[in-house]
Structure formats: C-alpha cells, structure tokens
Amino acid sequence: MSAQSKRPGLIRASVLKWLGVPIHLTDGEFWKQFNGAHSSAGMAVNQDAVLKLSAAWSCVRLISETIATLPLSMYEKTSSGKRVASHHPLHFILHDQPNSETTAAVHWEAKVAAMLLRGNGRCEKLMIGGKLVGLVFLHPDRLTWFKRNGLKVWRYTEEDGLQREIPNDRIWTIPGFSLDGKEGVSVIAYGAEVFGAAIGADSAANSTFARGLMPTTAITYPGTLKPDQRNDARTSLEAISGAVNAGRPVILEAGSEIKTIGINPADAQLLESRAFSVEEICRWFRVPPFMVGHSEKSTSWGTGIEQQMIGFLTFTLGPWLRRIEQAISKDLLTPAERQRYYPKFAVEGLLRADSAGRASFYAAMVNNGILTRDEVRELEDREPMGGNAAVLTVQTALAPLDKLGQSEDGNAARASLRAFLGVSDPTTKE
16 A cells, blocks of 8 residues: 555544544645655654754755845835835835744744745735735644635644634745645655665664674574573673773673674775765755865865855855745735835845955946945945945046046146146147
C-alpha cells in the first residue's frame, strides 16, 4: 500500500474526529507535513530534525535573517521619479510592525523560514472595515484546510490549543519554489535523502565518540556461557567503554578474546561524509559553503567581500526578494494602488564596500551629475545640507581646446585681478 493510501490508526483518527479536524484520512501529503519523510538511510526527516543539522540551521538563518533586516518600504511613483510612501498604511505594516505583538524583522524571519523549509509562508490578514490593518504569521504545523460547500476554509490551532476557522480570502500565501504555479514545494520532502544522510552521519559520529572512537566489538569464549555469565561479561565491558574511559585496562578471563565487528571511522570516511553533507545542504539552499563557516574550499564568487555579496544577492536572495515584492503587489494592493505604489527592498546596505571604495564611487557619481551631495549624505545616513548640495553638478575641466579662456568665470576672475593690479584690459580699444 502506498504512503498516500495509508490510513492513520483508529486511535489517531478517533482523536482527530473528536477534535473536529476535518481532514482527508487518506491524504498522505497531510500526514507527511507532521510526520516528515523517511530517507533510505533509515532516518526520519522533519523540520526539527533538519534544523538540528548545523549546515541547515546556518543556511535557513542566513537567508531569513538577512531578508528580515533589509528595509522593505512602499514607494510612490511621481512625475519627478520615486519617493518613499511613508504615508501609505501598508508601509508601517511591512516596514515596522505587522501587528501589536510582533516586529517586522521577527515576522519576516518566520515567514521566510517557512517558505524555505515548508514551501509556503502564510499569514492572516487583519481587516477592519474592509481595509488591511495588520498581518499575523500562521505556523504551518498548526494550520490545516478543508472544504465546506465547495469553499476552502482554514482551521488554525492557537498556542493554547483552541481552534478557530479562517476564511480563505483572509489567508495570504507567498509560495516558494513551485512546480504547479500555485503551491511551493517542501524542501524537507524533496531533500529527504540528502538531509537523512546528513542526520545519519551525525548520528554515527556521535555514537562513535560515545564508544570511545571504536567500532563494535565482540568477545569470544572457548565454550558456551550461561545466561548470567553472559550478562556479567557484557556489564563489565560496558563499564569501561566510552571516550571517558579511554585508556583503562581490560581484564579478559577464561580464555576470552576481543574481536572487531564493523568498519572503523577512517574506513567509513566519516569525516569526509560529514563535510560532503555540508556542501550538499548548502547546494539545496543555494548558499555558498563559506558563508556558513565551511572553509575547506574557496569560493568562485570573487575575492572581495563586495563581489561575494553581489553573488549572494543575485543568486540566493534575489529570487526570494522578487517573490515577496510581487506577492505584496498582487495580494495587498488594489488595482488602482498598483498604478501608483509598489514595494521594494533596499539592498544597498549589502553592497557597501570599504570606505575608500565608497568614496571613489560617490565621487564618480557626484562629479558626473548622477547623484547630488545630499543624496550621498542620505546614503550615509546623514542630514541633508540643502541649497546647492541638492543640485546636480559636473566637472567642466575637460573643455575643448578652442574654448579655453572663454568661460564667464574665467573672464570675471581675470577682470578682478586686473582691477586690483591697476592694469587695463589689453583687448579694449582706446
């Protein structure tokens, strides 16, 4: 019988029925999100097990925390360009505080982590008078859905165990990588083999250290032992086993001998397997291994920190940022608002180089009339100066040869100098 057709036990089904959870008892995908998946390595793979892997924990934290700390603002299109629409009600929800109990950074951390691991990030839209006033993140493990009269209805279990129903139009979903254009696929389910192998390698390493870095051993006797003698021998050996007892002498009696069963850690390439698991996990999350502390191999994303950050932003963060921005425009803005407003993450902070590099960049932008001095001050979190600091300027030193000496500023300077020296202008006729 396939995993999709297996039914839960009678006790489990009765409990769920008593709780009023309307699910399809033959839906294997539903049970998979709670039970996780199983790998050929024999390990159960679920969210908790995956996050206990240091590489997976680092990848999920790196992506979710980085996105959560990027400023997300609403912008308004104007005749002169764009400006931050701080007056738009959605700006405060996205940028500062989505609800009374959560900050924007914590909210986006949880939502992006759910997208990374479970395929979808969902939250409830708080509405007053038909207007959006807040967003509340919904934990995937406590959210289920069913159909009533052909309409999709969601059921959410609160932390205190109480359940409530949420209409489908109040659920805001941002899918991750999708195969059907609607729902994101679960990394845990699709990567069960990779994560299971990594969990198995960690488990084997821990058990190897617990046994004092020794493989399984067997004690042979020339004759057959009685049950109580067999138990005494096993108890005596276990008492001096383990890393903490390394070096203690072993007493063998009655002609017994110790033999090794299994493969030692070196032959099993335990350390190499764990290192390879780190690279495999990073490959699933599209994170360069050096960014999670795995420095065995150099990166091919450039040598400077700015080049590496450009690669991380382009190949890792870019698709997630774009996905979130488009979901906001599609689901949280009205058709009329989309013509005027749009959301945007500010990624300039990730691309900041060292002070000398920034100075060279700003000088080129100001001297070529691309940025004003006030715009540069804004990028450096400084107060604007106003006046000429808000005016675009260009360097005019590179003038045509036949125009040298003909600028108004040069003529005025020469006239002032002649007046000071009391010398008449040689070009003036008597």
